[in-house]
Amino acid sequence: MYRSLFPRDLFAEMDRLQREMQQAFDLSPSIRGLGRGGFPALNVGxxxxxxxxYAFAPGIDPATLEVQLxxxxxxxxxxxxxxxxxxxSPSTVHIHERFAGSFRRVLTLPEDADSDAVDAKYRDGILHITIQRRASAQPRRIAIQ
Structure with missing residues (x-):
């Protein structure tokens, strides 16, 4: 009944160009966390x-991971x-979206993080790092006299 003035391929091409521009200038994060320097994807809280x-790093041998504070x-x-x-090899790869190679992520920790109380565990492709906060920074209830 109604015809579009622009073919769908034009919009697909515009979408592709926008994604390439965002990746080139690193203007917005990728849903996969694979922006420039964005592997492994991190959740920090x-x-x-x-x-x-939490560092999401599937397919990595835990012995090759290095965590320093x-x-x-x-x-x-x-x-x-x-x-x-x-x-x-005589084979051909048509799509290659998985990151391979060396990576490094650096995070600034809050001032109350205790560098002597750090625990790191790797399980099912997720590196979980827990850092205790200093006892002096813990919220506490003050008794009123």
Whole structure:
């Protein structure tokens, strides 16, 4: 009944160009967390007692992960090996969306984070880092006399 003035391919092309521009200038985060320097994707939050960091890094050998805490900076580094065929293989890859290679993420921690009370666990592709807050920074109830 009604015809569109623009074919659907034009809108698809505009959408593709917009995504490429955002990736080129890193204007907005990607839903996959794969923006420039964005692997592994992170969730950072906390409770009054802890700072909680979740790094989503599937397919990585935990022995290759390196977590360092130095002067309030937390560094997560490692490498994910490529599962693509070797260059001399006769196979062809049509789509390659999975990140492979070395990565490094650096986070600034809050001042009340206790660098002596850090726990890191890797399970099911998720690195979970828990950092205790200093006892002096904990909320406490003051008794009124």
């Amino acid at each position: 906390g409770t009054p007692q802890t700072v909680e960091i 130095d002067r309030g900076l937390l560094t997560i580094a490692g490498e994910r090996k490529s599962l693509l065929p070797e260059d001399d």
